[in-house]
Amino acid sequence: MTPADFKLARNGLGRLVLALADGEIHEDVVPVRAFPIAAPTEGVALMSMDGHELVWIERLDALPAETRELVEAALAGREFMPEILRIDQVSTFATPSTWQVTTDRGETRLILRGEEDIRRLPGGVLLVADSHGVQFLIRDLTKLDRHSRKLLDRFL
Secondary structure, X not given: OOHHHEEEEEOOOOOEEEEEOOOOEEEOOEEEEOOOOOOOOEEEEEEOOOOOEEEEEEXXXXXXXXXXXXXXXXXXXXXXXOEEEEEEEEOOOOOOXXXXXXXXXXXXXEEEOOHHHEEEEOOOEEEEEOOOOOEEEXXXXXXXXXXXXXXXXXXX
């Protein structure tokens, strides 16, 4: 399906409404990324409330600007994954451990229950899950400062 085959808009409640070229209307559609970390601008599905894929978008940059902005805003509201920019300190090198970190959204603390809560992904990316289920992203391990890498190495 091409971007010309559908229209996307917000209704009075701020929810996304999808109008297909054949006149079919779907209320409360939700965009979902196929690969949110590895390829965030590729492979986005517009899903119905009952979990059925309605539209597959190969690339976000192929959408008209207005539609792309709607999809990106909906994705930003749905996805919450702060990026760790620096690890300031850890309470102990045994787990559970409290980490004081600086993220792209400010300073925070997280509790690492175990080393298994740090997942390695391709390309030097790490996902750190805290005790509350919040996923923190370390986009590029090599770009962390020396102090942060030294602290992190104790857990890897």
